[in-house]
Every structure is written in C-alpha cells, then in structure tokens.
Amino acid sequence: MTSPSATLHPTLAYHVANTLGWPRLRPLQSASLDPVASGLDALLVAPTAGGKTEAVVFPLLSAMETHGWTGLSVVYLCPLKALLNNLLPRLQAYAGWLGRRVEIWHGDVSGSRRQAILRDPPDLLLTTPESLESMLISRSVDHRRLLGDLRTVVVDEAHAFAKDDRGWHLLSVLERLTHLAGRPLQRIGLSATVGNPQDVLTWLQGSSAGNRPAQVIAPDTATESAPADVELDYVGSLSNAARVIAWFQGEKRLVFCDSRRMVEELGELLRGLGVTTFLSHASLSADERRRAEEAFAEAQDCVIVSTSTLELGIDVGDLDRVIQMNAPWSVASFLQRLGRTGRRAGKKRNCLVLALTHDDLLVCTGLLQLWSTGFVEPIQPPHSPRHVVAQQLLALTLQEGRIGDAMWPDWWAGLAPFEHHSAQPILDHLVQDGFLDEDGSWLQIGPKAEERFGRRHFMDLVAVFTAPPEFTVLHGGKELGRTDPALLTSSVTGPRLLLLAGRTWRVDWIDWRRRRCFVDPVDGTGGEARWSSTGFFGMSFPLTRAMRDVLLGATPPVRLTPRADDGLAKVRAEHADTVHQTGTVIVRTDGDLLWWTWAGYRANATLKATLGPLADPTHRVNDLNIRLRNDLTRSDWHSAVQGLSNDLRYPEVDERALSGLKFSTALPRPMAVETLSMRLADFSAAETALTEPARLMVR
Structure with missing residues (x-):
C-alpha cells in the first residue's frame, strides 16, 4: 500500500493490501480519508464504479476503532432495497476484519431479524429513508435506545434523492435523528457527477449548513474526461433494434429503456431471436429481478434489458457494451449509464444509442450534443415541499x-x-x-x-412518492410482478394475454378484492404490457436548445451510422422553418399558428399562462412549441408581448394532477394547487424565450 493508507486503521490497511490485493487506493479514496475520519460533512463525487463506497466506509471503520465508538454509530441510506442487498456482503466483510457488524433493515427483512437488531444493534445499519421513518413511528421500536449512539449518516446516490420529494423527506428525517441523538451528525453524500456539487452538499447539510465544516471531494475526474466510444444509429422500429442488439454475439450487453413496457417488448423480441435475455424493472417482483441480475452477472454472452433501476450502483459485473434505447432525459443519467462500461484495463467507456423514430433521433442527437459540451444538469430540489x-x-x-x-x-x-x-x-x-x-x-x-x-x-x-394501484401477477404461487389494472378491464376478443418478465401469460382468474391476477404460461407472443405513467415535466430548456442547435447544423463528435446521417438530414429538412439563428420562429403549419420556442415543457407551460388570450387554450403544453390564437397578426404580437417578461405567470394546474402529489389531502386545496403550479414553472427559460427576437411568418 502507498502512503495514504497509513491513515487507515492498521488491521484495515493490512486487509486492503493483502485480502483485497490492492496496491494502492484510488484518488477519491485517498482524498476522502482525512476529511471523513475527522468528522467533516462531505460530498464524494465520482462516476459509476468509482470506488465511492470504500472511500466512505474505510475511514469510518477506522474512526470507529480509533475513537472506540459503540452501539449503532453509522446509518447508511440508499434509495433502493436492491442496492442495499448488493452492498451488504461487501460491507459485512470489511467490518468483519475489525470485529464490527453490519446489518440491513427494509421491508423484505423478516420480523425475527429485526427483533435481533433491536436487541443487539450493529455498528452500521443499511436502510432506506422510508424504513428509517417506519422505525421512528413504530411502537415496537425504542428509537432512542437504537439511535442514541448515532454519529454519522451516509447518503448513497445523494443526487437521486435531492432531485425529488424523497430528498425533502430524507432531510426532514435527518433533522429528527439529530434531535434524538442530541449531537450534530456527520453527513456524507455519495454522488455521481452533478453540475452543482457544492449546492448539493449545502442541501444535504440541512439546518447545519454554514455551521459545520464541509468539503466536496471529487478528484477522480479522469475517467469521465477520457474519450468515450459513442455511436448513434437510427433503427426505425423496436424489432430492428432487437436485431442490432443480437448482432453483438459473445458480448455482455446492458440495454437501457425509459419505460417498463419497452423493456418487456424488447425482452420478448430478443428471446425470439435466441438471445439469452434477462429483464429488470420496478414492476417485476424482487425475486424475479434478483434472479435476473445474478444470472446476468455470472453469464457472458447475454443481454439484460432494464429501466433506470440499473443506472444506480448495483453491481452486475463487467460489461462489454451499454446500449441506450432513444435518449435518457438528462446528461447526468447518460453519464451514469456510460460509466457502466470501461471498468476493465484497456477498455474504453462505450455506448450505442439506438433511435426508433425521427423525433427520437433529434432528441438523441441533441442530448449527445449537450453531453459533448461538458454540460451536466444542476440538481434542483423541488419547490415548496x-x-x-x-x-x-x-x-x-x-x-x-x-x-x-x-x-x-x-x-x-x-x-x-x-x-x-x-x-x-x-x-x-x-x-x-x-x-x-x-x-x-x-x-x-x-x-x-x-x-x-x-x-x-x-x-x-411512510412513503412520500405516489405509486398507482397495480395488481400482483402470480403463477403457481410465485409472484412474477405487477401490472396495470387497465389491462385486466379492457375489452378483448379471446383469452386475455399479459406480457410480463419477458414472456406471454394467459390470465386464468382475477381476485378483485385482493388485487391479484393468476396466470398460466402460453407458447408464442401476443401479450400486452402497460403501466400508468408517473408525473414528468418533459424536456429541459438546455436539452431542447441543444436540439435546436442540431437543426441549425451542430453535430456531436460521435460516430453516426449512415442510417443516422440520412435520418438527421431528413429531420433537419422537416424542421427547416421552425428554427432560426437569431431567435424564435412563429409559423403557420397545417392551419395552426405555432410559436417554436424550443424552450422545454416547464418554460412553455409558463409562457402559455403568461400569454393568456394570445395562446390557444385548447392546446396541450409540449416541449417545443405553443399554439397561438389563429387570427394573430404581427402588430398584435409585437404590442402584446411588450413587457410580458416582467409579468410572468405561474402555469395553470389541472386539479386531477393533485393525485400525484402524495399527502395533498392534508393541505388546503388552494395550497396544494399552488405548490404544483410553482413546481411546473420555469421563469428563467420563459423570460429568455420572450426576450429573444421572434420571426413571424404570418399575414
């Protein structure tokens, strides 16, 4: 071991060198030793598989021994149970070298195991914020005894928490833990690359921000700055995508889709081509996901098709290739997925992006253009929780x-x-x-x-997020996963067929009261997969502006297949009258008068509310344009928009959308509506669009 390991406890340093066989620590691990061991709040930033877990756990275990900590002194929080399960054996091995114990607590842990933890608390507990909340409100848990020795809280995937309401719930629970412990708690976040790491650290500190020393630790940037092998292809259909993926025989491939339905449909197509295929998404049962992920980690010539569930730090072994279906909605997400590759010596990070339609091709090219500039989205916690x-x-x-x-x-x-x-x-x-x-x-x-x-x-x-009601699907007493109840009530001719876990099932009978559906396997295909979508506010201003840049001629420095080149030329021709170098464009298309803002969903929602009668009230908000009143003239426009940038309005909210805001029933109705409206607005981007010159192609 090199000199930085000298600050580790000697027993730990011995095992790092001899049991793990590490000749040295990684830069992030070396840089984090003193700040973490000395009690500083910190945010450790590194790409996927960058050694963040060891960077925080090694100095904390050393501090336990050096300072003689007793009882439950460290709580380690993750957003996913699967991530906790994946970490447990590794952390148990590390702690065991020092005679320390690590346990896990979440909804799948048995009651007897929990009682054993309460009787004899471990040194480090792996859990989720929701499980921590359940401990606090449970009458069977003496939380003051259990948590009275707490000194440090580690928040894994801190960026994933900070961007939604789970982050506000997490911070609130951490403040209650601090009050119970009667001492300031060290807070350490682990994060993938974000655009504003100092802001994320300040957010994580909560009420102690400015009162406790804190440090962003992010020395290991070489991996992300190194050239990556990225290719963009236009395939036109999911069946064509399956054939392209199957072509990489002998490789271990991880395919990302941004919907559960696409995961299921692509998985079925790949299996039909004879490809060994596994699936992972949130509506598959925990056992089904675990079996798939374990089998994939042990196999070689195979594919696992996943939603963002495998974007986080779950270890699925070495990969040869990441394949992205269409575009993820952020550069940060793309970096996470790209970082799944290039972990073996001599291997580069790589990703093949497959666009299904011309619209998808434009989004993919825009995202890659934005990525090529070095941009990473800043994390912004939701407004007014x-x-x-x-x-x-x-x-x-x-x-x-x-x-x-x-x-x-x-x-x-x-x-x-x-x-x-x-x-x-x-x-x-x-x-x-x-x-x-x-x-x-x-x-x-x-x-x-x-x-x-x-x-x-x-x-x-306990759970802050809202999940739509789903039916549990079982075969022979084994849970396969869950499906949307609409699939069980829609009109069908012949047997009712479901697509789940990558194969087709015939519905045998339905227990409506207990929300259970019993199925039998059938040969062939034809099953349908469907789930209700969650609340999503569309594309961002930077992404849509990057798409406009592509239409104006910018091309990202990645390899484009001839199909992608031809498709991009067609997209540019189709959108030639919707973009201009010096500002926005208002043009009549198929009888509609459209203002092509290229400003993103939230900005367009803000602009539509601000424009008032100038906008068509029947037009649904989208990412790229706003439909204006059909009889609008140039003079109407110029006189009406004068000064509007100083009088921006919050978007109107359909009260039915309140069902997606959990606990909204515990708020006064106007306050709940106002909360959603504030979250939907993007004043900065709306102001930019309003103050840009607009070319009017109208009478």
Missing part, C-alpha cells in the same frame, strides 16, 4: 405520541420548509380538518389521519 411538511408533522406526532403546539419547530432546527411562517398555516389546517386533535397545548393524531393514513400501522404515511 408543503405536502412533506404535513406528512412530517403527522409522523412526528406518531413518533412522540403527542407534540407541543409551540415546541414542534425544534425538531427541524430551522430547516427552511419548517420555518414558522411557512409551516404554521399547514399545522393550523391539520388541526382544523381533524388530522390532529388539540388537548390543551398538546397535539395528537386525529380521526381524519387515522381514516386516511392509518392502515397497516400508518405505513401509508
């Missing part, structure tokens, strides 16, 4: 049995969403609407909270 504040007030009341109507802010120590002026109206509503009951100066759980969230010991209160 008022529904999370409501959930946390109820969760704290369950945790403590009752809370003081004036003392509750102490639990969050000034974390922004819980500041008195922001949170008090939410608390008042919870009391007025019966979610909380008043007893003098104390508040306790009320009847409406019992009715709305009380099933299964308030487990509905």
Whole structure:
C-alpha cells in the first residue's frame, strides 16, 4: 500500500493490501480519508464504479476503532432495497476484519431479524429513508435506545434523492435523528457527477449548513474526461433494434429503456431471436429481478434489458457494451449509464444509442450534443415541499405520541420548509380538518389521519412518492410482478394475454378484492404490457436548445451510422422553418399558428399562462412549441408581448394532477394547487424565450 493508507486503521490497511490485493487506493479514496475520519460533512463525487463506497466506509471503520465508538454509530441510506442487498456482503466483510457488524433493515427483512437488531444493534445499519421513518413511528421500536449512539449518516446516490420529494423527506428525517441523538451528525453524500456539487452538499447539510465544516471531494475526474466510444444509429422500429442488439454475439450487453413496457417488448423480441435475455424493472417482483441480475452477472454472452433501476450502483459485473434505447432525459443519467462500461484495463467507456423514430433521433442527437459540451444538469430540489411538511408533522406526532403546539419547530432546527411562517398555516389546517386533535397545548393524531393514513400501522404515511394501484401477477404461487389494472378491464376478443418478465401469460382468474391476477404460461407472443405513467415535466430548456442547435447544423463528435446521417438530414429538412439563428420562429403549419420556442415543457407551460388570450387554450403544453390564437397578426404580437417578461405567470394546474402529489389531502386545496403550479414553472427559460427576437411568418 502507498502512503495514504497509513491513515487507515492498521488491521484495515493490512486487509486492503493483502485480502483485497490492492496496491494502492484510488484518488477519491485517498482524498476522502482525512476529511471523513475527522468528522467533516462531505460530498464524494465520482462516476459509476468509482470506488465511492470504500472511500466512505474505510475511514469510518477506522474512526470507529480509533475513537472506540459503540452501539449503532453509522446509518447508511440508499434509495433502493436492491442496492442495499448488493452492498451488504461487501460491507459485512470489511467490518468483519475489525470485529464490527453490519446489518440491513427494509421491508423484505423478516420480523425475527429485526427483533435481533433491536436487541443487539450493529455498528452500521443499511436502510432506506422510508424504513428509517417506519422505525421512528413504530411502537415496537425504542428509537432512542437504537439511535442514541448515532454519529454519522451516509447518503448513497445523494443526487437521486435531492432531485425529488424523497430528498425533502430524507432531510426532514435527518433533522429528527439529530434531535434524538442530541449531537450534530456527520453527513456524507455519495454522488455521481452533478453540475452543482457544492449546492448539493449545502442541501444535504440541512439546518447545519454554514455551521459545520464541509468539503466536496471529487478528484477522480479522469475517467469521465477520457474519450468515450459513442455511436448513434437510427433503427426505425423496436424489432430492428432487437436485431442490432443480437448482432453483438459473445458480448455482455446492458440495454437501457425509459419505460417498463419497452423493456418487456424488447425482452420478448430478443428471446425470439435466441438471445439469452434477462429483464429488470420496478414492476417485476424482487425475486424475479434478483434472479435476473445474478444470472446476468455470472453469464457472458447475454443481454439484460432494464429501466433506470440499473443506472444506480448495483453491481452486475463487467460489461462489454451499454446500449441506450432513444435518449435518457438528462446528461447526468447518460453519464451514469456510460460509466457502466470501461471498468476493465484497456477498455474504453462505450455506448450505442439506438433511435426508433425521427423525433427520437433529434432528441438523441441533441442530448449527445449537450453531453459533448461538458454540460451536466444542476440538481434542483423541488419547490415548496408543503405536502412533506404535513406528512412530517403527522409522523412526528406518531413518533412522540403527542407534540407541543409551540415546541414542534425544534425538531427541524430551522430547516427552511419548517420555518414558522411557512409551516404554521399547514399545522393550523391539520388541526382544523381533524388530522390532529388539540388537548390543551398538546397535539395528537386525529380521526381524519387515522381514516386516511392509518392502515397497516400508518405505513401509508411512510412513503412520500405516489405509486398507482397495480395488481400482483402470480403463477403457481410465485409472484412474477405487477401490472396495470387497465389491462385486466379492457375489452378483448379471446383469452386475455399479459406480457410480463419477458414472456406471454394467459390470465386464468382475477381476485378483485385482493388485487391479484393468476396466470398460466402460453407458447408464442401476443401479450400486452402497460403501466400508468408517473408525473414528468418533459424536456429541459438546455436539452431542447441543444436540439435546436442540431437543426441549425451542430453535430456531436460521435460516430453516426449512415442510417443516422440520412435520418438527421431528413429531420433537419422537416424542421427547416421552425428554427432560426437569431431567435424564435412563429409559423403557420397545417392551419395552426405555432410559436417554436424550443424552450422545454416547464418554460412553455409558463409562457402559455403568461400569454393568456394570445395562446390557444385548447392546446396541450409540449416541449417545443405553443399554439397561438389563429387570427394573430404581427402588430398584435409585437404590442402584446411588450413587457410580458416582467409579468410572468405561474402555469395553470389541472386539479386531477393533485393525485400525484402524495399527502395533498392534508393541505388546503388552494395550497396544494399552488405548490404544483410553482413546481411546473420555469421563469428563467420563459423570460429568455420572450426576450429573444421572434420571426413571424404570418399575414
């Protein structure tokens, strides 16, 4: 071992050198030793497979020994149970070298195992924020005894948390843990490359930001800056894509799709071509995913088709090739996927991008153009998490049995969403609407909270994200996964066929009350896969502007197949009148007057609301253009838009969309609608589009 290992505990340094056979630590691992061991808050940034886990665990294990920590001193949080399961044996081996213990706690862990953990807590506990919340509100867990020795919290895949409401839930729970422990807790995040790492670290620190020393540690950038072998192909259909993927015989291929339906359909096509194929997505059962991932890790000439579930740090072994179906929605996601390759000596990172349609080809080319500039999206936590504040007030009341109507802010120590002026109206509503009951100066759980969230010991209160109802699909008593109930109620001729786990099944019978569907396998194909889509606010301003740049002639420095070259030429010809070098374009197409903003979904939603009667109210918001009033003239436009950039409006929200905002029922209706509206807006991009010159191709 080289000199940086000297700061490791001697026993640990011995095993790193002799058991693991490492001649040296990686740059990130060396750079993190002193900051992590000395108690600094930190964000460790490195590409996929960059050694982040060891970079945080080795110095923490050394600190345990050096300072004689006892009890449960480290909680290690991950966004996925599968990632926890993947980490467990590795961390148990590392801790075992020092006589320390690591355990895991999530929804699939047996009750007897949990009781053993409570009787004799480990040194390090792997869990999810939702499982941590369930411990805090459970009457069978003495959380003060379990968590009283806590010193450090590690947040793996911190960027994945920070970008949505799970991040606000995580921060809220960490503040409650700090209050319970009675001491500041060291917070360490592990992250893939993000555009604003210092902001992410400040976010992770929560109420202690500015009061505790903190450091971004990101020395290992050589891998991501090294040239990558990226190729773009236009294939025209999913069946053509399957034939291209099958052509790489003898290689281990990981194929990313951005929908579960595409995973299933592509998996069935590949198996029909005789390719050994495994599948992974969130609606497959945990056992089905685990079997697929283990089999894939051990095989060689095979393919695993996955949604973003395998984008995170789950180890599926060495890969020869990553194949991306269409484009992911961010450069950060593309970097994560690209980083799955190039891990063996002498191998470069590589990715083959397959576009299915001309529209997909434009998005793919735009994303690759944006990637080639070195741009990575900044992480921006969602605006105004008022529904999370409501959930946390109820969760704290369950945790403590009752809370003081004036003392509750102490639990969050000034974390922004819980500041008195922001949170008090939410608390008042919870009391007025019966979610909380008043007893003098104390508040306790009320009847409406019992009715709305009380099933299964308030487990509905634990998960912040909303999942649409699905039916469990079983064959011979074995769970295969889950499917959309619409597939079981739609009109069909002949047997009802489902596509799940890459094969077709015939529905035998349905238990409507228990939401179960029993199936039998059939030969051949013809099954249908379908799931409800989640709330997604479309493409971003940087991505759509990169697409415009491509239409104007920019070409990313990647290899384009002749099919992609020909397809891109056709796309440019089709969109020739929708782009201009000096600004935006308003043009009449098939009778519609369209303003081609190339500004992204959220900006266009903001612009449509701001334009008011100038915009066609029947036009659904999209990423690229806004349909204007059909009789608009040049003079109408110029006079109407003067000064509009100083009077931007929040987008209108369909109240039916509130079903995607979990705990919105615990907010006053206008507040819930306003929260969604604020999240949908993009004032900066809207202002840019409004102030650019607009070429009007109208009468």
